[in-house]
Amino acid sequence: MLARWIEAAGIPTVVVTMMPDVADALLAPRVVGVEFPFGHPFGMPHDRRMQRRVLETALTVVSGAARPGARVDLDVEWPVPLREAYRAWQPAEPSPIVALLLQSRQRGEA
Amino acid sequence: MRVDSYRFLPRSFRPLYEDPQRLPGEDAPVWAPATRRLGESRVTLLTSAGLYLEGEQPSFDLERERREPTWGDPDWRRLPHALPAAGLAMAHLHLNSADIVADHNVALPVDVLDDLVAEGVAGGATAEHVSVMGYQEHGLAAWRDVTAPAIVERLRDLGSDLVVLAPV
Numbered sequence: 001m002l003a004r005w006i007e008a009a010g011i012p013t014v015v016v017t018m019m020p021d022v023a024d025a026l027l028a029p030r031v032v033g034v035e036f037p038f039g040h041p042f043g044m045p046h047d048r049r050m051q052r053r054v055l056e057t058a059l060t061v062v063s064g065a066a067r068p069g070a071r072v073d074l075d076v077e078w079p080v081p082l083r084e085a086y087r088a089w090q091p092a093e094p095s096p097i098v099a100l101l102l103q104s105r106q107r108g109e110a
Numbered sequence: 111m112r113v114d115s116y117r118f119l120p121r122s123f124r125p126l127y128e129d130p131q132r133l134p135g136e137d138a139p140v141w142a143p144a145t146r147r148l149g150e151s152r153v154t155l156l157t158s159a160g161l162y163l164e165g166e167q168p169s170f171d172l173e174r175e176r177r178e179p180t181w182g183d184p185d186w187r188r189l190p191h192a193l194p195a196a197g198l199a200m201a202h203l204h205l206n207s208a209d210i211v212a213d214h215n216v217a218l219p220v221d222v223l224d225d226l227v228a229e230g231v232a233g234g235a236t237a238e239h240v241s242v243m244g245y246q247e248h249g250l251a252a253w254r255d256v257t258a259p260a261i262v263e264r265l266r267d268l269g270s271d272l273v274v275l276a277p278v
């Protein structure tokens with residue numbers, strides 16, 4: 001949404017996102033999709049090559065996209081096994097809203 | 111190849127994201143053409159990782175979020191492109207911060223941007239970048255009415271030509 005408001009003010013934007021379907025649905029002007037775990041839009045820590053690939057793609061899209069709704073998905077595979085990566089991005093403690101949702105589910109089942 | 115937006119998302123969270131609702135008035139495309147060549151453009155980075163300057167700026171208000179779980183701090187921070195030695199801290203209750211703390215380029219690739227500028231791919235970085243904290247209350251009223259206009263004003267002062275937003 002911030003992208004749309006900045007764009008509406010006249011400054012071109014691109015969103016680098018792990019959820020490009022959501023960005024599309026919300027009509028982000030330009031989207032680069034990355035199949036990375038949450039918290040890692042530009043890739044692995046200290047992997048300058050991967051980070052550069054993402055940023056360079058984003059800059060190419062923001063400066064060169066022809067029309068609103070342009071989306072490019074980056075074909076870079078996350079180099080950590082899914083099982084591990086799936087857990088690793090999550091916080092040690094559930095966030096307050098998740099804790100609340102879990103509690104109400106438990107109460108619902110009781 | 112199409113990115114699987116749900117690959118790393120716990121199954122039980124999927125329903126929360128599968129049918130995103132547009133805000134009122136946000137159902138038409140919006141477009142600002144890039145008029146300058148990339149090699150002459152000043153680039154601003156925007157992160158939603160809740161980054162702030164360690165020891166110099168207040169954290170995002172996580173205590174209030176703990177008390178009111180449907181609320182997230184809508185404030186924002188200005189991060190200098192040349193980061194001070196003390197570096198960045200991260201305030202975000204929804205992610206493991208380890209990788210971003212180990213390497214800020216994971217969320218705010220200022221060093222990567224420097225490389226691209228040095229090679230002439232991009233014209234330059236703006237003197238500052240922008241940090242917000244991505245967990246926000248439904249409806250995004252504060253972001254829309256307060257934060258976004260303030261960010262836009264700052265982007266204009268900075269002479270930003272292009273903004274790369276990278277939600278976490």
